[in-house]
Amino acid sequence: MTHESIAHEKDEAAHHEVSEQKSQKGKLRRICGRFWWLYFLLFVIIVLAVVLPIIYVAYPKVARRAADRSTLQVTSMTIQNPTPDSVELGFTQVVNNPTKYEPTLYPFNASFYMLDNADNPPFASIRTPKITKAANGTESEVPLQRVNITHMDEFTRYVLLALGSEEFTVALRGHGGLSTSSLPKTNVNYDKNITLKGFDGLKNFGLLSFNTLNTTEPDGTNAVGVAAIFNPTVMTLNLGNVTLAMSVNGTDIGVATLNNLVLVPGLQQVDLRAEVYQLVAVGIVLERQNPVLPVDLKGGNSTVDGQQIPYYTTMLQEVALQMDIDVTKAMEGS
Numbered sequence: 001m002t003h004e005s006i007a008h009e010k011d012e013a014a015h016h017e018v019s020e021q022k023s024q025k026g027k028l029r030r031i032c033g034r035f036w037w038l039y040f041l042l043f044v045i046i047v048l049a050v051v052l053p054i055i056y057v058a059y060p061k062v063a064r065r066a067a068d069r070s071t072l073q074v075t076s077m078t079i080q081n082p083t084p085d086s087v088e089l090g091f092t093q094v095v096n097n098p099t100k101y102e103p104t105l106y107p108f109n110a111s112f113y114m115l116d117n118a119d120n121p122p123f124a125s126i127r128t129p130k131i132t133k134a135a136n137g138t139e140s141e142v143p144l145q146r147v148n149i150t151h152m153d154e155f156t157r158y159v160l161l162a163l164g165s166e167e168f169t170v171a172l173r174g175h176g177g178l179s180t181s182s183l184p185k186t187n188v189n190y191d192k193n194i195t196l197k198g199f200d201g202l203k204n205f206g207l208l209s210f211n212t213l214n215t216t217e218p219d220g221t222n223a224v225g226v227a228a229i230f231n232p233t234v235m236t237l238n239l240g241n242v243t244l245a246m247s248v249n250g251t252d253i254g255v256a257t258l259n260n261l262v263l264v265p266g267l268q269q270v271d272l273r274a275e276v277y278q279l280v281a282v283g284i285v286l287e288r289q290n291p292v293l294p295v296d297l298k299g300g301n302s303t304v305d306g307q308q309i310p311y312y313t314t315m316l317q318e319v320a321l322q323m324d325i326d327v328t329k330a331m332e333g334s
Contacts, residue, residue: 071096072172072192078144080238080262082302082309085152089126090144097136105131106185108176114154114161115171115193123154128176149311156311162235163315165198197233199263204230205297207323208269210330212276220275221257223330227272227323229263237263239312240304244297244319246274253281256297281327291328297321 077091095105107130111122124147131140149155161168172192179185210225231237239261246254254276261270285291298320302312 070098070192072194074194074196074234075139076234076236076265077196078236080144080236082238082240082304082312084307084310086146086148087124088144089124089147090142092139092141095131095136095138095140097138102133102135103178103180104133106177106179108174108190110172110174110190111150112158113171113173114157115169121151121154122173123151123158124149128174152311156314159311159315160318161198162196162233163199164201164318166200167195168198169193169195196235199231199233202229202231202319202321204228205321205323207272207325210272210274210323210325212278212330221273222278223254223274223276225272225274227258227270228267229270230267231263231265234265235263236265239263239316240302240309242300242302242312242316244300244316244321246276247296247298248281248284248293251280251284253277253284253293253295285327291326293325293327295323295325297323 073094073096075092075094077089079087079089081088105128107128109125110128111125113122114120126142126145126147128142129140131138158170170193172190172194174190175187176190177185178188206228208226208228210223212223213221216222239258242258242261244256244258245252246256254274256272256274258270258272281293284293300313300316300319302309302316
C-alpha cells in the first residue's frame with residue numbers, strides 16, 4: 001500500500017469521526033430541546049430539596065436558639081388603677097440579644113408565672129408590641145393596658161413576694177412570631193425569667209412630723225403627719241387608700257391612713273392622717289414615763305372608690321412598720 005492510499009484512508013476515518021460527533025451533538029440538542037421542561041423540573045426539585053430544609057428546618061432552629069439565648073431586663077413598671085380583679089399594667093423592657101441576628105418580634109400574649117412550681121397557673125397576661133430589629137440593647141415599651149387577674153391566689157403570692165423580697169424572679173412565657181431579613185415568619189416559644197428588685201418590706205419607712213389637731217374632723221381624724229418611704233424598686237405601685245393599725249406593745253392606740261398611696265421609685269414623702277385614741281395614748285405615756293411612743297403599724301386595708309382590693313389587703317397584713325411619736329411635741333404643734 002502506497003503512502004498516498006494510507007493518507008487517504010486516514011482522512012476518510014477522520015472525516016467519518018467528525019461527522020459522527022456532529023451527529024451525536026445534534027441528537028443531544030434535539031433531546032434537550034424536546035425535554036427541556038424535564039431538566040428544568042429536575043433543577044427546581046434539586047434547588048427546593050436544598051433550600052426548603054434550610055427555610056423550614058434549619059432556620060426555625062436558629063430562630064429558637066436566638067430566642068432562647070436572649071434575655072429581658074425590665075427597667076420600669078407601672079401597676080395602677082387597681083380593681084378587685086384587675087389592674088392597669090405596663091412596663092419598659094430591654095432586649096439583650098447576644099447573637100448577630102436582629103429579628104423582628106411580632107406581638108403576642110405574654111403570661112406571668114410564679115417560679116416555685118412548674119405547674120403554677122399564670123396570674124396575668126399582657127399583649128406585647130411588635131419590635132423591629134431586636135438588636136442587643138433594644139428598648140421597647142409595653143403600653144399600659146387593663147389586665148385581668150387570671151388567678152387571684154397566684155397574683156396575691158406575687159405581690160407578697162414583691163413586698164417582702166430584696167430581689168425576686170418571675171417567669172414570662174408565650175408563643176409568638178419571629179422573622180429575620182427576608183425569610184418567612186416562624187413561631188417560637190418564649191420562656192424568660194425576669195428578675196426585679198423587691199420592696200424589701202419597706203423597712204426604710206420613717207415619720208418626719210406628727211401633730212395633733214385642735215378639733216376632730218368628721219372622719220375621726222385628730223392628728224396629721226408626714227412620712228418618708230423609700231422604694232428601692234423600678235415599680236410604680238398604686239395601693240389606693242391604705243389604713244394601718246397603730247399599737248404600742250400590742251395595745252391599740254389608733255388607726256393611720258395613707259390616702260391614694262402611690263409608691264414611686266426612690267425616696268418620697270406622703271401625707272398621713274390618724275385617728276389616735278388619745279386617752280389610751282396618754283395612759284401609756286404616763287405608765288412608761290416617757291413621752292416618746294414606739295408605735296407599730298401593722299395589718300391594714302386597701303380600698304379604691306370604696307371597694308376593697310383583696311390582694312393588696314392581704315399584702316398589707318404582712319406589713320410591719322415602726323415609727324416613734326413624741327406625744328409632747330405632737331401636742332405642742334397642734
